[in-house]
Amino acid sequence: MHTTNRQRRTFVRNSLILVAVAAVAVLLGVPAKAFEMQQLYPDDDGQTAFVTPSGNIGCIYTPEGGTSTYSTLNALAEIQCDRVEPNYVRAILSSEGKGIIERNVGDAGCCSLDQQLGYGHVVQLGSFQCLSERRGLSCAREDGHGFFLSRALVEAK
Numbered sequence: 001m002h003t004t005n006r007q008r009r010t011f012v013r014n015s016l017i018l019v020a021v022a023a024v025a026v027l028l029g030v031p032a033k034a035f036e037m038q039q040l041y042p043d044d045d046g047q048t049a050f051v052t053p054s055g056n057i058g059c060i061y062t063p064e065g066g067t068s069t070y071s072t073l074n075a076l077a078e079i080q081c082d083r084v085e086p087n088y089v090r091a092i093l094s095s096e097g098k099g100i101i102e103r104n105v106g107d108a109g110c111c112s113l114d115q116q117l118g119y120g121h122v123v124q125l126g127s128f129q130c131l132s133e134r135r136g137l138s139c140a141r142e143d144g145h146g147f148f149l150s151r152a153l154v155e156a157k
Contacts, residue, residue, distance in 0.1 A: 035131055038121035045069065048125055050115040057083050057137045057149050058111030061125040064095065077126045079139055082110035083149045091147035091156060093139055095127055099147035099156030 059081040136150025
């Protein structure tokens with residue numbers, strides 16, 4: 001049986017998508033079947049905000065170009081997540097570069113938001129995926145850069 005170039009391209013594309021999904025699951029540190037995708041909705045300005053079930057971590061995703069009231073670094077999409085306890089820190093991940101941890105946050109004001117990312121759920125926000133677990137919140141891009149926030153640990157890569 002002969003395969004056409006179109007069939008080969010379709011097979012390769014589907015294989016790459018499967019590999020990418022598996023890679024993100026590995027980067028987030030969970031098996032692919034251990035989480036469920038969750039849909040979150042942006043506000044009128046295009047930002048998507050959510051909290052973890054504990055209320056200790058809150059995040060805001062801003063799309064490329066920013067909003068009418070907020071400009072991201074270099075006008076790239078970004079996700080910012082604030083952890084309240086045991087001390088206030090902010091993790092920032094842009095569409096390019098490594099994740100950043102800010103320990104001296106001047107505008108601390110987290111976490112009374114309506115949307116909640118449930119434990120065991122993943123949300124796709126632009127090029128970012130965030131996974132909420134009882135142990136903490138992981139957000140990453142497909143290239144492996146991201147951050148992890150919990151009461152016990154704060155790290156960026």
